[in-house]
Amino acid sequence: MRQDENLTARASKTGSGDTVVALSSARGVGAVAVVRLSGPDSWAIARKMVAGRKKFGALSPRKMALCNLIGGGGELIDRALAVKFAGPASYTGEDSVEFHCHGGLAVSSAVIDAALRHGARSATAGEFTRRAFLNGRLDLAQAEAVDSLVHARTDEGRRAALAGLDGGLGTQVEAMRRSLIELKTELEYRIDFPDEAGQGLSAEKIESLLDDSLAKLAALLQGARRALLACRGAVVVIAGAPNVGKSSLFNTLLGSNRAIVTATPGTTRDAVESELVLDGHLVRLVDTAGLRESSGEAEQMGVEYSRHYIASSDVVLFVHEAGSDFRRAESEFLAEYGHGKLVRVLSKVDLNPVPDDEAEGFIPVSAKTGQGMPRLRRAIATAVESATGGSGEKTSPVTSLRQQKLLEEARELLRAACPANPPEIIAADIDEVCTRLSEITGRISGEDVLDSIFSRFCIGK
Ligand SMILES: Nc1nc2c(ncn2[C@@H]2O[C@H](COP(=O)(O)OP(=O)(O)O)[C@@H](O)[C@H]2O)c(=O)[nH]1
Ligand SMILES: [Mg+2]
Numbered sequence: 001m002r003q004d005e006n007l008t009a010r011a012s013k014t015g016s017g018d019t020v021v022a023l024s025s026a027r028g029v030g031a032v033a034v035v036r037l038s039g040p041d042s043w044a045i046a047r048k049m050v051a052g053r054k055k056f057g058a059l060s061p062r063k064m065a066l067c068n069l070i071g072g073g074g075e076l077i078d079r080a081l082a083v084k085f086a087g088p089a090s091y092t093g094e095d096s097v098e099f100h101c102h103g104g105l106a107v108s109s110a111v112i113d114a115a116l117r118h119g120a121r122s123a124t125a126g127e128f129t130r131r132a133f134l135n136g137r138l139d140l141a142q143a144e145a146v147d148s149l150v151h152a153r154t155d156e157g158r159r160a161a162l163a164g165l166d167g168g169l170g171t172q173v174e175a176m177r178r179s180l181i182e183l184k185t186e187l188e189y190r191i192d193f194p195d196e197a198g199q200g201l202s203a204e205k206i207e208s209l210l211d212d213s214l215a216k217l218a219a220l221l222q223g224a225r226r227a228l229l230a231c232r233g234a235v236v237v238i239a240g241a242p243n244v245g246k247s248s249l250f251n252t253l254l255g256s257n258r259a260i261v262t263a264t265p266g267t268t269r270d271a272v273e274s275e276l277v278l279d280g281h282l283v284r285l286v287d288t289a290g291l292r293e294s295s296g297e298a299e300q301m302g303v304e305y306s307r308h309y310i311a312s313s314d315v316v317l318f319v320h321e322a323g324s325d326f327r328r329a330e331s332e333f334l335a336e337y338g339h340g341k342l343v344r345v346l347s348k349v350d351l352n353p354v355p356d357d358e359a360e361g362f363i364p365v366s367a368k369t370g371q372g373m374p375r376l377r378r379a380i381a382t383a384v385e386s387a388t389g390g391s392g393e394k395t396s397p398v399t400s401l402r403q404q405k406l407l408e409e410a411r412e413l414l415r416a417a418c419p420a421n422p423p424e425i426i427a428a429d430i431d432e433v434c435t436r437l438s439e440i441t442g443r444i445s446g447e448d449v450l451d452s453i454f455s456r457f458c459i460g461k
Pocket of ligand 1: 347
């Protein structure tokens with residue numbers, strides 16, 4: 001399917017002929033709430049909602065004006081700022097309107113109700129950005145960067161998301177795709193006219209063109225891990241035998257009581273995850289029992305952790321109780337995971353004090369008294385820093401795992417493409433690579449991919 005046909009088909013499927021409305025600012029009490037309307041009828045709907053001396057029709061696009069907003073029955077809802085945007089020069093690419101009204105839910109709900117009564121429908125999660133993508137205002141990689149920017153909690157995350165939003169990834173990927181298509185066209189010419197062609201395209205020449213793309217992919221992937229960790233946060237998993245104080249440590253690090261702490265071993269039955277910022281790094285701290293053993297004894301002997309979380313972790317906090325012997329399960333765990341991304345902790349040192357010089361690489365802490373906690377925070381931040389590849393790497397415009405995975409697949413496919421193969425085989429390989437590149441920017445993408453990306457967005461974005 002060609003790109004524009006593809007878009008038309010999608011537009012009708014997602015109903016983007018409708019006009020949608022949503023609260024675009026955060027829900028709750030605040031000074032200002034922003035209600036956004038987008039779609040072909042947005043101006044007509046706003047015209048019916050604005051009354052008084054200032055008429056909506058008289059407003060110039062992109063100029064704010066103070067208006068009276070009227071609900072059903074002509075009742076005044078609020079005095080608010082209104083601004084209209086004329087498509088395609090708007091976020092969504094469609095005609096749209098923003099009302100900047102007084103904050104709090106009563107006002108914004110009444111404004112939304114009025115828009116709904118005049119024929120708008122409620123926007124689904126990410127629908128404004130989805131429309132921006134479908135109307136060519138953003139490519140898919142930029143749309144994902146919007147989501148990362150909205151969710152950024154650290155300066156590092158904000159910078160990484162902005163790098164993705166400036167369109168650098170789409171431009172680079174598209175340039176690479178074009179040059180590969182050129183190569184493919186030449187190869188196809190050689191297939192169709194084997195006698196005429198060939199002079200200009202030796203195996204060496206093909207190899208150097210493929211190598212060129214490989215180098216560009218490598219450059220994009222370099223720093224991607226760091227950018228992704230900045231956007232998504234580093235996963236730090238707490239592991240250790242039951243009752244050593246993992247959940248207490250989790251709560252102390254977070255300064256809250258998210259995980260349940262009891263004197264009965266084996267209380268934490270499910271993984272609990274919470275975010276915190278350490279030294280400017282976003283950390284997703286996970287407390288998990290992981291093992292759903294029914295027998296009390298197995299649980300007593302085991303180490304609580306979840307393989308699933310460990311596999312996707314960036315750092316593991318291994319907790320051992322001060323003054324206790326190492327259990328077999330603990331030694332086994334350390335033998336399996338004890339290299340690289342491990343921070344070792346000795347817990348409950350208020351009960352069994354351990355001088356630093358006897359701690360043997362473990363950090364002595366007490367969740368009860370707070371002893372050792374600043375040092376543990378620094379150690380986690382340092383481990384996260386080294387997991388992200390150090391501070392020196394340049395930022396990458398990659399902002400989602402999806403983009404990283406597609407870039408990696410493209411690299412593997414290119415590596416496997418052998419310049420000595422017959423031209424039709426190389427052309428088919430190049431096709432595969434181009435498909436991956438097109439998926440990054442959304443030139444090609446299934447409805448399911450779009451659904452999964454945009455459903456993660458907030459409503460109103
Ligand atoms: N004295 C003291 N007790 C602790 C400390 N940390 C945890 N505990 C106690 O140890 C028991 C088990 O703690 P918990 O955090 O649930 O351990 P988990 O099973 O590893 O998650 C509870 O009774 C806690 O109150 C500590 O630093 N000092
Ligand atoms: Mg626990």
